[in-house]
Amino acid sequence: MLKGKVAVVTGAGRGIGRDIALAMAREGAKVVVNDLGVQLDGSDGATNPADDVVAEIRAAGGEAVPNFDSVAAWDSAQRVVGTAIDAFGRIDCVVNNAGILRDVMFHKMPPEDWDLVIQVMLNGAFYMSRAAITHFRAQESGSFVHMISASGLAGNYGQAAYAAAKAGMVGLSKAIAIDAQKYNVRSNCVAPSAWTRMTSSIPETEANMARIAQRKQVTPDKNAPLVAFLASDLANDVNGQIFATRMNEIFLMGQSRPIRSIHRSEGWTPATVANHAIPALKASFYPIDRNQDVFCWDPV
Numbered sequence: 001m002l003k004g005k006v007a008v009v010t011g012a013g014r015g016i017g018r019d020i021a022l023a024m025a026r027e028g029a030k031v032v033v034n035d036l037g038v039q040l041d042g043s044d045g046a047t048n049p050a051d052d053v054v055a056e057i058r059a060a061g062g063e064a065v066p067n068f069d070s071v072a073a074w075d076s077a078q079r080v081v082g083t084a085i086d087a088f089g090r091i092d093c094v095v096n097n098a099g100i101l102r103d104v105m106f107h108k109m110p111p112e113d114w115d116l117v118i119q120v121m122l123n124g125a126f127y128m129s130r131a132a133i134t135h136f137r138a139q140e141s142g143s144f145v146h147m148i149s150a151s152g153l154a155g156n157y158g159q160a161a162y163a164a165a166k167a168g169m170v171g172l173s174k175a176i177a178i179d180a181q182k183y184n185v186r187s188n189c190v191a192p193s194a195w196t197r198m199t200s201s202i203p204e205t206e207a208n209m210a211r212i213a214q215r216k217q218v219t220p221d222k223n224a225p226l227v228a229f230l231a232s233d234l235a236n237d238v239n240g241q242i243f244a245t246r247m248n249e250i251f252l253m254g255q256s257r258p259i260r261s262i263h264r265s266e267g268w269t270p271a272t273v274a275n276h277a278i279p280a281l282k283a284s285f286y287p288i289d290r291n292q293d294v295f296c297w298d299p300v
Contacts (some may be wrong), residue, residue: 002231003029004028008032023224035068050067078127087134146169187240191242222246226245
């Protein structure tokens with residue numbers, strides 16, 4: 001499905017990114033495996049797993065090169081894309097998957113943790129997409145796949161920075177889809193689900209055991225087929241969408257639209273908002289759900 005395509009997958013040394021890179025290579029893509037090799041919180045790691053993924057792709061007969069640049073800065077993101085151009089002569093897809101965690105309850109969050117998470121995931125997605133769009137426009141084709149999170153759609157405890165970054169990626173993807181569609185460039189989101197290094201940080205408390213048991217059933221490779229499809233020419237008419245995956249399930253997620261309205265011809269006062277508008281709208285209020293409340297059944 002991806003023969004002749006060149007894909008960059010960020011954060012591809014482990015977990016979901018690794019399985020996406022392997023799947024794209026199996027489908028014929030030449031892959032730039034980008035990973036800094038850092039720890040879960042973004043601190044330095046001892047080794048870089050990108051080399052291992054490249055070796056695995058090559059051993060299976062595919063083509064891949066590693067890249068160790070950060071996505072979290074303009075110049076280094078340009079080098080990531082430049083690696084694809086230098087090694088393979090073009091670029092056809094960017095999978096914005098790189099991410100870190102600095103989970104903490106909001107009232108305890110230090111500003112440096114907020115800044116770092118936003119810089120790596122939201123700004124990193126911008127830097128990578130901005131670096132690639134010049135090439136996509138010139139060749140009048142290309143695909144972005146932004147790996148978001150149900151935490152950015154439904155929410156979770158202790159993930160203010162992570163959820164804000166992922167929600168921001170949703171807005172970024174839609175803006176790219178609108179601005180770049182005339183150049184035959186597509187931009188979509190996938191909210192994956194899997195038991196990985198990211199989710200293994202969930203505390204194993206008695207209250208969480210059922211949720212953890214659910215997550216452990218879902219392996220990272222379950223997310224890769226949809227991403228590989230979105231990078232292919234068969235997805236030419238798929239643009240500006242938000243998908244979610246959960247084991248063998250694929251969801252098309254909603255996007256913000258008006259769900260109920262109220263009108264008063266003479267206009268509103270604070271008092272009429274209180275005694276007319278809010279009572280009329282309240283039946284349609286969203287509860288303060290979390291991800292596990294929205295996806296409350298076992299993975300299938």
